[in-house]
Amino acid sequence: MRLSILLFDGFTALDVVGGYEVLANVPGMTLEFAAARPGPVAADSGALGLMATLSYADLHATDLLYVPGGPGVQAALQDSALLACIERVSPASSWTIGICNGVLLLGAAGLLRGRRVTTNYFAREQARAFGAEVLPERFVHDGRLLTGAGVSSSVDTALYLAGQLGGTTLARTIQLGIEYYPAPPFGNGTPDGQAQALKDVVAQVERTAAQRLAARHIPF
Amino acid sequence: MRLSILLFDGFTALDVVGGYEVLANVPGMTLEFAAARPGPVAADSGALGLMATLSYADLHATDLLYVPGGPGVQAALQDSALLACIERVSPASSWTIGICNGVLLLGAAGLLRGRRVTTNYFAREQARAFGAEVLPERFVHDGRLLTGAGVSSSVDTALYLAGQLGGTTLARTIQLGIEYYPAPPFGNGTPDGQAQALKDVVAQVERTAAQRLAARHIPF
Numbered sequence: 001m002r003l004s005i006l007l008f009d010g011f012t013a014l015d016v017v018g019g020y021e022v023l024a025n026v027p028g029m030t031l032e033f034a035a036a037r038p039g040p041v042a043a044d045s046g047a048l049g050l051m052a053t054l055s056y057a058d059l060h061a062t063d064l065l066y067v068p069g070g071p072g073v074q075a076a077l078q079d080s081a082l083l084a085c086i087e088r089v090s091p092a093s094s095w096t097i098g099i100c101n102g103v104l105l106l107g108a109a110g111l112l113r114g115r116r117v118t119t120n121y122f123a124r125e126q127a128r129a130f131g132a133e134v135l136p137e138r139f140v141h142d143g144r145l146l147t148g149a150g151v152s153s154s155v156d157t158a159l160y161l162a163g164q165l166g167g168t169t170l171a172r173t174i175q176l177g178i179e180y181y182p183a184p185p186f187g188n189g190t191p192d193g194q195a196q197a198l199k200d201v202v203a204q205v206e207r208t209a210a211q212r213l214a215a216r217h218i219p220f
Numbered sequence: 221m222r223l224s225i226l227l228f229d230g231f232t233a234l235d236v237v238g239g240y241e242v243l244a245n246v247p248g249m250t251l252e253f254a255a256a257r258p259g260p261v262a263a264d265s266g267a268l269g270l271m272a273t274l275s276y277a278d279l280h281a282t283d284l285l286y287v288p289g290g291p292g293v294q295a296a297l298q299d300s301a302l303l304a305c306i307e308r309v310s311p312a313s314s315w316t317i318g319i320c321n322g323v324l325l326l327g328a329a330g331l332l333r334g335r336r337v338t339t340n341y342f343a344r345e346q347a348r349a350f351g352a353e354v355l356p357e358r359f360v361h362d363g364r365l366l367t368g369a370g371v372s373s374s375v376d377t378a379l380y381l382a383g384q385l386g387g388t389t390l391a392r393t394i395q396l397g398i399e400y401y402p403a404p405p406f407g408n409g410t411p412d413g414q415a416q417a418l419k420d421v422v423a424q425v426e427r428t429a430a431q432r433l434a435a436r437h438i439p440f
Contacts, residue, residue, distance in 0.1 A: 038440075176411060178234060184375075185359075186391050
């Protein structure tokens, strides 16, 4: 089984690696990272670079198509090569996985009309504009489409997928392998349940994302 | 404030990125990845490559020294340049962070004698052999030393550190930014509380780690 993860400038690393770490442990899985061109792709921080080994244009078919999010999504929504890749590869894939606001890229590729999805809580309106029914869930499974909420939801989403691919015992074994027994030191909850003051700070960070991406120093 | 993350062949990506994603969002943080040499470093899967931008030898001082784990640790325990880097940089750092069996590298650098730590559950005996008192906790803070259990514990550990660095409100804001409201689809628990059959599978994977690393195809 083949997992193809799409990268783009300004992706969020945990959107990728949370799901990767689970799915890489599914027996028989082969993995690849595709981007505009092979080579390092800079995450939103600019300091972290992940290697792509093939270009969007060279990705023609896969089993699991995985699209992460990040502040770079807003620019990626205009990337015709990226969107064409999703449009080309998704229909014949077994699963298409969107994480965080990466779900919007699935929308721009025409995959969300009439579909139930989740996404990062601040991307819900944009997802609805692509015709999706947006649920405030950690992950949502609708047919061959599996979507996760923000960033760290990639772990829960991929564990659910591991269970679908290989059963509960496999998923629990991977959970043990990555010791995923989370214990958030300041409590758990939902994004909707957080204090407005925190939401305001995160919203401000989101509003200034384009400036922060442009100001990054990328050392590779 | 400067965060320096050490990479080595066969590291586990979520050990790195779980903590990175939290700490990269601490205001004023600068980040860097050090390895034997600059360039891509292959994770345990072989398919994921993270860019290092400086060599161990060029890392002389930092604020936060961060050492991940992975199946590559067993070989890294013999890497004199890596251990010398930890020995040189840790004493003047504000915090030294060890995740998963990366804690063993701190032990090999002489940092664990008489210290309270946690580590991946299957690395506890090796950590004790370095003179540590090993607690079966998600993370353990002992002076300037902060250690996390396996892989995904890096998120909880780094959120705790964010709280120490900037207070609870900052940590909760970052938690919202990465939507860390975990909901493991097959339940939570502890590694010790899992079925022996699952532990046996993970132990077998661990025992064959060296062969799996040697057999990897690394495409970069």
